[in-house]
């Protein structure tokens with residue numbers, strides 16, 4: 001039976017899953033699809049600047065696969081997971097249509113076998129994925145969150161694989177939790193740290209650093225917040241215009257965030273004191289290293305070292321097939337979302353769209369062995385901007401694909417009251433109610 005593997009169950013991976021289920025509704029051949037993801041649900045990572053200081057908001061932002069209305073033929077979990085498999089095991093749910101990840105009813109076809117594995121891929125070798133049934137070890141993770149037990153390992157063979165494993169950031173900006181209860185505790189931990197700190201230093205003025213600085217200052221105006229950024233303007237996104245960047249700086253100033261531009265942190269002392277390259281000494285009760293992000297691609301790099309752009313993104317064709325730096329296409333390996341080297345702003349929307357298209361292409365490949373039905377990246381959006389930032393809940397700026405700027409648009413501010421949870425999750429057939 002042809003087998004497709006999806007690595008990562010966030011925006012890109014769920015887009016791929018959706019398009020495969022949709023395409024498979026009338027399948028006459030059998031198809032086997034496995035999703036590997038360490039979390040037991042999808043977290044609206046857009047809301048992380050608020051989630052790290054509001055555990056209840058964080059909990060709302062996580063939709064467990066238990067209530068996602070996608071039905072699996074098999075489910076493999078880590079030990080002792082509070083997850084009611086009966087709710088989503090096909091054997092317990094008859095021929096119910098899939099609704100989650102689709103926002104429409106997709107009818108059950110017994111020819112499609114769906115498998116969920118709660119783990120992370122550690123290597124791709126000879127069309128086999130090595131998978132650890134355990135949590136990912138993320139950047140700057142406090143010791144108490146490091147796994148203590150060694151994880152079980154399994155092999156998953158595939159004919160085609162879709163890589164949608166995105167990026168890792170430093171704790172707590174990329175939470176480790178697999179379930180809503182774990183997340184509530186993890187975010188209570190970060191909330192306590194923020195509340196206890198009189199002065200917080202945020203390093204890196206990308207979207208995350210800007211929104212986090214805005215959130216902290218908005219929630220706790222009495223606290224000192226310093227944002228350190230190595231360039232003259234922020235965010236560093238090259239496809240965004242100067243006017244957008246000037247406005248963001250003004251928003252931060254309005255909130256009382258101290259912004260230090262054109263400087264970097266040279267050293268971080270044991271007592272938390274930070275020394276910059278231009279000789280400033282900054283005391284800090286709490287430091288967020290928002291400048292760190294790493295593509296989750298180690299599992300690919302082991303055996304495919306030459307498929308990376310200089311910035312670490314995976315080289316892909318416009319049909320999302322991975323290719324080498326010499327241009328050789330690895331036809332059965334697709335990559336989408338944040339880690340794909342495409343000239344698009346990295347957004348959840350693009351990750352989802354790319355995932356849908358790569359899902360289509362993987363099915364065409366394994367069932368029809370034909371690239372004729374492949375879908376391609378939407379070329380008219382390549383090299384275009386498109387970004388929306390909220391700086392402290394009451395200030396927003398958006399640059400659309402046409403380069404038009406919208407400042408404090410009431411619709412945008414409304415949408416970002418919950419960081420798009422209410423508008424985004426219905427795309428996946430999910431609701432925010434627990």
Ligand SMILES: Cc1cc2nc3c(=O)[nH]c(=O)nc-3n(C[C@H](O)[C@H](O)[C@H](O)COP(=O)(O)OP(=O)(O)OC[C@H]3O[C@@H](n4cnc5c(N)ncnc54)[C@H](O)[C@@H]3O)c2cc1C
Pocket residue numbers: 007008009010011012013036037038039045046047048049119120121122136164165166167168207208211296299336337338339346347348349350351388
């Ligand atoms: C603060 C912030 C604000 C943002 N605001 C917006 C916004 O307003 N609008 C917008 O559209 N976008 C926004 N984005 C960007 C958006 O969140 C990303 O573009 C999107 O999450 C990318 O989706 P993805 O599926 O490629 O990767 P990710 O969302 O990073 O998901 C990757 C998944 O893969 C899993 N994984 C990782 N490694 C492995 C492995 N080895 N094996 C198996 N699974 C693995 C992870 O657990 C994760 O679930 C924002 C991002 C941040 C950080």
